[in-house]
Structure formats: C-alpha cells, structure tokens
Amino acid sequence: MRRTILLGALLTVVTLTSGSATASGPDDDVEGRFDRPQQGFAPASTVLRPGDPSEVGLDRRPIDAALQEIVAGTEAAPGREHPMYAGAVSLLAHDGVVVSQEATGHAVRYADGTGTELPPGQQERAGIGTIFDVASITKLFTSIAVLQLVESDDVELNAPVAKYIPEFAAQGKQSITVEQLLTHTSGLQAEVKLWKLPPEERIPFVLGLKPENPPGTTYTYSDPNMITLGVLVERVSGSTLDERVRTEITEPLGLRDTGFNPPASKQHRIAATEFQQDPPRGMVRGEVHDENAWSLGGVAGQAGIFSTVRDLAILGQTLLNGGGYGEQRILEPASVEMMLDNYNENFPGDDHGLGFELNQRWYMGGLSGPRTAGHTGYTGTSLVLDPASRSVAVLLTNRVHPSRLWGSNNPARVALAQGLAESLAVPPKSGRDSWFADARDEATLTTDEFRTVDGVARVSFSAFVDSQNDTGGVDPLTVEATADGGQTWRPLTLTATGKGAAPGPQTSLAGSGHRAWWQVEASFRTENDPAIQLRWRYAPDQQYVGRGVHVDEIRVADESGELLDAERNPERLTPDGWRTTDR
Structure with a gap:
C-alpha cells in the first residue's frame, strides 16, 4: 500500500517545492518569524x-x-x-x-x-x-x-465502534x-x-x-x-x-x-x-x-x-x-x-x-x-x-x-x-527595536513625568501579546497612570484592534495563538495640572508561559500636540524587567 522506504532522512537535502494546493513553500518574509504564522x-x-x-x-x-x-x-x-x-x-x-x-x-x-x-x-x-x-x-x-x-x-469516524467490534x-x-x-x-x-x-x-x-x-x-x-x-x-x-x-x-x-x-x-x-x-x-x-x-x-x-x-x-x-x-x-x-x-x-x-x-x-x-x-x-x-x-x-x-x-x-x-x-523573531513594528518582557517575572516600563495642557491626553502604542489566557489563568498587560509620584496607580481603559484582540474597552490585554501585533489606544483625564507618569506592567503568574509581550511605537499627546514619542526619545522610559530587542 505504501511506497519504498526512505533512508538517511536527516542527511538528505531536498529542494522545497509546493507539492499540493494545501502546501506553500518557504518565504524569506516568514522564515524564523513568530509573528508571521504560516498557512497550510x-x-x-x-x-x-x-x-x-x-x-x-x-x-x-x-x-x-x-x-x-x-x-x-x-x-x-x-x-x-x-x-x-x-x-x-x-x-x-x-x-x-x-x-x-x-x-x-x-x-x-x-x-x-x-x-x-x-x-x-x-x-x-x-x-x-x-x-x-x-x-x-x-x-x-x-x-x-x-x-x-x-x-x-x-x-467511518461517526460509526459506532460496535460496528467493527460487536462485543x-x-x-x-x-x-x-x-x-x-x-x-x-x-x-x-x-x-x-x-x-x-x-x-x-x-x-x-x-x-x-x-x-x-x-x-x-x-x-x-x-x-x-x-x-x-x-x-x-x-x-x-x-x-x-x-x-x-x-x-x-x-x-x-x-x-x-x-x-x-x-x-x-x-x-x-x-x-x-x-x-x-x-x-x-x-x-x-x-x-x-x-x-x-x-x-x-x-x-x-x-x-x-x-x-x-x-x-x-x-x-x-x-x-x-x-x-x-x-x-x-x-x-x-x-x-x-x-x-x-x-x-x-x-x-x-x-x-x-x-x-x-x-x-x-x-x-x-x-x-x-x-x-x-x-x-x-x-x-x-x-x-x-x-x-x-x-x-x-x-x-x-x-x-x-x-x-x-x-x-x-x-x-x-x-x-x-x-x-x-x-x-523565533518578533521584529519591531517600526524602528530598530521594541520593548520586550518575557513570561517569567513581573516587569514595568515607566515614563518620565509630563503635564497636559487641557487636562485630557491620549496614549497609543503597538503591542504583541502572547501570554496565558486560558482556563489556567490570565497573565495581563496593563497600562497604569499615577498623579502622585507613583504612590498610587490606576489602570487605563484600553481599546485594542487586530487579529485576536478582545473587542471593546478593557483594563488589561491578554491572549495567545493569534501571533499578530495590535494597535492600542487609551484616553485619560487629569485635574489640577499634576505631573503624570504612565507605566506598562506585565504580571505573569509563572504557572504557565507564553512567548512574552512586546510594546512599540509608544506616543502620548494632548490637544496641544506631542507629549512623548518613545521612538525618538527612548531614554524617557525606565525599564524594570523590560529590555529592548530587534527581534
């Protein structure tokens, strides 16, 4: 029923060509990439x-x-x-x-x-x-x-087993x-x-x-x-x-x-x-x-x-x-x-x-x-x-x-x-690198202080999230704000778009299996013109692990214009457990 035995398999080099409509050959754009899942x-x-x-x-x-x-x-x-x-x-x-x-x-x-x-x-x-x-x-x-x-x-898969084994x-x-x-x-x-x-x-x-x-x-x-x-x-x-x-x-x-x-x-x-x-x-x-x-x-x-x-x-x-x-x-x-x-x-x-x-x-x-x-x-x-x-x-x-x-x-x-x-690589969304937190320990990425002109500001960033999000628990990525020098932090309400992102407003991001970058946005209001800081906090529970979390293209603006562009000024972010990576 089967054909001849193939020997020496690990030492044989074969040119990869598509053999059927369900197969696709290697692509330099996806080779070694975690964020470009292959089809078929x-x-x-x-x-x-x-x-x-x-x-x-x-x-x-x-x-x-x-x-x-x-x-x-x-x-x-x-x-x-x-x-x-x-x-x-x-x-x-x-x-x-x-x-x-x-x-x-x-x-x-x-x-x-x-x-x-x-x-x-x-x-x-x-x-x-x-x-x-x-x-x-x-x-x-x-x-x-x-x-x-x-x-x-x-x-037949849907046939009773007793059809083949009567007893x-x-x-x-x-x-x-x-x-x-x-x-x-x-x-x-x-x-x-x-x-x-x-x-x-x-x-x-x-x-x-x-x-x-x-x-x-x-x-x-x-x-x-x-x-x-x-x-x-x-x-x-x-x-x-x-x-x-x-x-x-x-x-x-x-x-x-x-x-x-x-x-x-x-x-x-x-x-x-x-x-x-x-x-x-x-x-x-x-x-x-x-x-x-x-x-x-x-x-x-x-x-x-x-x-x-x-x-x-x-x-x-x-x-x-x-x-x-x-x-x-x-x-x-x-x-x-x-x-x-x-x-x-x-x-x-x-x-x-x-x-x-x-x-x-x-x-x-x-x-x-x-x-x-x-x-x-x-x-x-x-x-x-x-x-x-x-x-x-x-x-x-x-x-x-x-x-x-x-x-x-x-x-x-x-x-x-x-x-x-x-x-496997997750190249940055733009620029030379992104910020990465692995799936092992809690990590924070904190901005320096800034003030808004009109009391309302917007933050946007790209996120690649591959974390625990199943019956075993959730490893959340949150964005939090403080107006008292870090004594108290409150989570922002985020809206993420992209393959695998949860619909509607949410206070944290989690997910796995989609292998896609998300675009994330949030607005926040300040009072009495205080100095504001934001931080990205990834908090895995270490029970199970995912590929980890990347953030990139972090920008904060208010009605007067740009307050923070981390692509141009990465030194305005202080990492604790995060690191920059080009993959």
Missing part, C-alpha cells in the same frame, strides 16, 4: 536536514538557555530532592532544518527503586541515538493507523463512535489494571467496560479508548497492531528505531525506566514500562512504542507536510487536518484533534496555539508540532528511572518548547 502545510518534499539556527532565522541564545535547563534536570536542585530524570535527549527543527540535537545524563544510572547508583563503570550515558519508551505518544501511531483505515473506507456494545456502549474514542469523549473511565487479570480476560474486560458518563458529555483522557482502537485496527485490517504500524507507518518513513517490542540486539541502546515491584518486574529495560501494555504482550493502542528523537522528528515533519515525507505518504492532507482541528470546543482547556492534544500550554509553552499539536508520555516524553511556525520539538527522558514517585519533568518540557518559541 509545508511541501511534502520537505525532508529534515541538519543545520544551524541562523540558517533559518533563529536566535541560538534561547535554545542554548533551554538546553542548559535540561542539563540541570539530571541532578537534584534546591526545592527538588531528586533529579527530574536520569537522562534526556532533545531535538528541535524549524522549516525542515534540525537546529539542535543534544543528549545529557544517563540511559542507565540506578540499581534499584530507592536510587542506589550503579558503579560508574556500569552506568550508561544517553546519546542522540538512545531509544526511549515513549509511552502515550504511542496513541499517535494508533490514531494514524485508524485514520488510514478511514481513508481506505474500511472505517463493545455491551454495558450501553452501542452508540459510542470511533471519533469519540479518538477525542476521549466516549465516557469511558481513565484507567484499568489489566495485569491483575488472567491473560484471556484482559481485552474482554476492556471491551466490556460500562461507561462512567454518557458519550459526548465529558472529556476523560482514557487508556481504554486507545486500547479499544488498537483492537479495532486489528479487527478491520486483519493484521496485528504492531505489524500494521510497521508496514504502514514506520517502514515507509524509514523510522528504523521505532516500534513495539524492540529486539534484543538494540537492548544496549535502550534507556532504562522504572524499578517495579507491583508487578514484580525489577528494573525495566527493553520492555514496555506501562503495565497494561506489558500485560498485553507489549503491544497496545495506548502504549508500547519505543523510538528516538530522530524518528519522532521525522514523524512530526511528515504531519507538518500534510502526511507526506519526501516520496512517501502515510496520510492525506485532509486526514492530517482532522488531527489538528479541535473537536472538543465544548470542553475548554481539553482541546483535541483526532489523536493529538491541541494548545496545551503546560508542556507546549510559548509554542501554544489553536493548532499546536502534541502529546506527552508518562515515562517523561513529549512531542510538539507547531504548524504556524513549521517547527518540531521532541524531548525524550526516562523520568521514571528509578521511580515514578521522584516527580514530574514538565519544567523541562516547557523549557524546550519555550526556547524554540523565543528563538
């Missing part, structure tokens, strides 16, 4: 090649800073009793160029679940080619396999659709413990589950959803799930280190995961960490895939290309669109395409947007695809080595995505 897919001929960040308009410094944070995650730190992970391998790509591949720490470091370190000679360093158990990133492979069956008209209709599940499994809106429970059941009862148990909620009424991230889809692929295709993934996804794309149940010949390249006592497996290495997938022979719809950063980057680029990679095609563009479109608008904060999570700031950081797609894995892995900038971020860690109780590696996930986001 990259050409299918786009094949990853190594290169330097500067080749594609990126600033290396934020990437290097992110990599330093990832290195730091391999050791304990103040406020963190244990390392976030024993080892980590990361890859960043933009416009088809791999701009960073780095490995740090150890693939194998510990002897037991308490953290006893192996002798130095028995520890094994992580490398670019280290193979990791990617855990729930497996769900993406299962989803692709399902959509391939949809393309061949063997499966699934038990316990009132006869109306649950394939689409609802893919979007985690089936109503099924989140978890099962199949390893506690006899082998012959495990799949029947999943198929016989009773829903916790009516289908379509709730979002619950559910392993049974994906286990069921794995069974569906096998029933409809007549092949086992691992065989189907191999012949229809990994072999066509040349993903030479990706698949279920890696062979013993690759054992020395595989990162260890957890020392498990229930079930009593000891230090797990080369076998799937997930207990349910392990109990199913290492092959399941929700977990079991092992992979490398190279292979996952190729998969990511394939989807940014609309399903094609070089001469290969695993999905049609319309199917990839369905993976990137939000089917869960009724469940804010749980945006989901067919298989992909969307717009999840807690691990996508500043790359977040309505069509930013990704997935994480319990073992400490993440894959983020940003179609708007045609970027890929892959982080593979063994954060459960030696124990899942040692904590989360979410800070490293965010750091990597944030580093890539900040490496």
Whole structure:
C-alpha cells in the first residue's frame, strides 16, 4: 500500500517545492518569524536536514538557555530532592532544518527503586541515538493507523465502534463512535489494571467496560479508548497492531528505531525506566514500562512504542507536510487536518484533534496555539508540532528511572518548547527595536513625568501579546497612570484592534495563538495640572508561559500636540524587567 522506504532522512537535502494546493513553500518574509504564522502545510518534499539556527532565522541564545535547563534536570536542585530524570535527549527543527540535537545524563544510572547508583563503570550515558519508551505518544501511531483505515473506507469516524467490534456494545456502549474514542469523549473511565487479570480476560474486560458518563458529555483522557482502537485496527485490517504500524507507518518513513517490542540486539541502546515491584518486574529495560501494555504482550493502542528523537522528528515533519515525507505518504492532507482541528470546543482547556492534544500550554509553552499539536508520555516524553511556525520539538527522558514517585519533568518540557518559541523573531513594528518582557517575572516600563495642557491626553502604542489566557489563568498587560509620584496607580481603559484582540474597552490585554501585533489606544483625564507618569506592567503568574509581550511605537499627546514619542526619545522610559530587542 505504501511506497519504498526512505533512508538517511536527516542527511538528505531536498529542494522545497509546493507539492499540493494545501502546501506553500518557504518565504524569506516568514522564515524564523513568530509573528508571521504560516498557512497550510509545508511541501511534502520537505525532508529534515541538519543545520544551524541562523540558517533559518533563529536566535541560538534561547535554545542554548533551554538546553542548559535540561542539563540541570539530571541532578537534584534546591526545592527538588531528586533529579527530574536520569537522562534526556532533545531535538528541535524549524522549516525542515534540525537546529539542535543534544543528549545529557544517563540511559542507565540506578540499581534499584530507592536510587542506589550503579558503579560508574556500569552506568550508561544517553546519546542522540538512545531509544526511549515513549509511552502515550504511542496513541499517535494508533490514531494514524485508524485514520488510514478511514481513508481506505474500511472505517467511518461517526460509526459506532460496535460496528467493527460487536462485543463493545455491551454495558450501553452501542452508540459510542470511533471519533469519540479518538477525542476521549466516549465516557469511558481513565484507567484499568489489566495485569491483575488472567491473560484471556484482559481485552474482554476492556471491551466490556460500562461507561462512567454518557458519550459526548465529558472529556476523560482514557487508556481504554486507545486500547479499544488498537483492537479495532486489528479487527478491520486483519493484521496485528504492531505489524500494521510497521508496514504502514514506520517502514515507509524509514523510522528504523521505532516500534513495539524492540529486539534484543538494540537492548544496549535502550534507556532504562522504572524499578517495579507491583508487578514484580525489577528494573525495566527493553520492555514496555506501562503495565497494561506489558500485560498485553507489549503491544497496545495506548502504549508500547519505543523510538528516538530522530524518528519522532521525522514523524512530526511528515504531519507538518500534510502526511507526506519526501516520496512517501502515510496520510492525506485532509486526514492530517482532522488531527489538528479541535473537536472538543465544548470542553475548554481539553482541546483535541483526532489523536493529538491541541494548545496545551503546560508542556507546549510559548509554542501554544489553536493548532499546536502534541502529546506527552508518562515515562517523561513529549512531542510538539507547531504548524504556524513549521517547527518540531521532541524531548525524550526516562523520568521514571528509578521511580515514578521522584516527580514530574514538565519544567523541562516547557523549557524546550519555550526556547524554540523565543528563538523565533518578533521584529519591531517600526524602528530598530521594541520593548520586550518575557513570561517569567513581573516587569514595568515607566515614563518620565509630563503635564497636559487641557487636562485630557491620549496614549497609543503597538503591542504583541502572547501570554496565558486560558482556563489556567490570565497573565495581563496593563497600562497604569499615577498623579502622585507613583504612590498610587490606576489602570487605563484600553481599546485594542487586530487579529485576536478582545473587542471593546478593557483594563488589561491578554491572549495567545493569534501571533499578530495590535494597535492600542487609551484616553485619560487629569485635574489640577499634576505631573503624570504612565507605566506598562506585565504580571505573569509563572504557572504557565507564553512567548512574552512586546510594546512599540509608544506616543502620548494632548490637544496641544506631542507629549512623548518613545521612538525618538527612548531614554524617557525606565525599564524594570523590560529590555529592548530587534527581534
């Protein structure tokens, strides 16, 4: 069904030309730009090649800073009793160029679940080619396999799952659709413990589950959803799930280190995961960490895939290309669109395409947007695809080595995505630079004193705002005035225009995903001719992060004329946490 295998992908240079009406080629005006989101897919001929960040308009410094944070995650730190992970391998790509591949720490470091370190000679360093158990990133492979069956008209998205697996209709599940499994809106429970059941009862148990909620009424991230889809692929295709993934996804794309149940010949390249006592497996290495997938022979719809950063980057680029990679095609563009479109608008904060999570700031950081797609894995892995900038971020860690109780590696996930986001440029609206506040600490930008002639003045400025503005909270940009030397400040009422700006008057600005400059205006009145100061205050809560905030073209005027033009006189602004930047 698929064509010949494409090898040596990362070392192949391919001229980028438009391959379909949905693809557009690179444009010097958008390369390396965060504020010029691209439309459609990259050409299918786009094949990853190594290169330097500067080749594609990126600033290396934020990437290097992110990599330093990832290195730091391999050791304990103040406020963190244990390392976030024993080892980590990361890859960043933009416009088809791999701009960073780095490995740090150890693939194998510990002897037991308490953290006893192996002798130095028995520890094994992580490398670019280290193979990791990617855990729930497996769900993406299962989803692709399902959509391939949809393309061949063997499966209908809106059909009941019971059409393909009759026994699934038990316990009132006869109306649950394939689409609802893919979007985690089936109503099924989140978890099962199949390893506690006899082998012959495990799949029947999943198929016989009773829903916790009516289908379509709730979002619950559910392993049974994906286990069921794995069974569906096998029933409809007549092949086992691992065989189907191999012949229809990994072999066509040349993903030479990706698949279920890696062979013993690759054992020395595989990162260890957890020392498990229930079930009593000891230090797990080369076998799937997930207990349910392990109990199913290492092959399941929700977990079991092992992979490398190279292979996952190729998969990511394939989807940014609309399903094609070089001469290969695993999905049609319309199917990839369905993976990137939000089917869960009724469940804010749980945006989901067919298989992909969307717009999840807690691990996508500043790359977040309505069509930013990704997935994480319990073992400490993440894959983020940003179609708007045609970027890929892959982080593979063994954060459960030696124990899942040692904590989360979410800070490293965010750091990597944030580093890539900040490496992308937001050039000033005019002039040589703009004022920038990142997403880490409160920052103020304060004018010197000025007086109005008629008591009424107007302020105008351009703003690029990419901040938290979702169910997790709001990171506001406000403009405030003082008439008493800074003892008290009052917010001005702002009106912003531009893509993504909230309509009507507002006291603060917040938003993300639009990636556009806004034009902002406000009026204010003074009494008794006092000396006035204005300040721009950005106040992130540090829970989640965006790309940050730029302001430019700051001007204040009254009826008599100009009171402040910061483009001509930037020295009249005092920054605290803001800095000037040309990108």
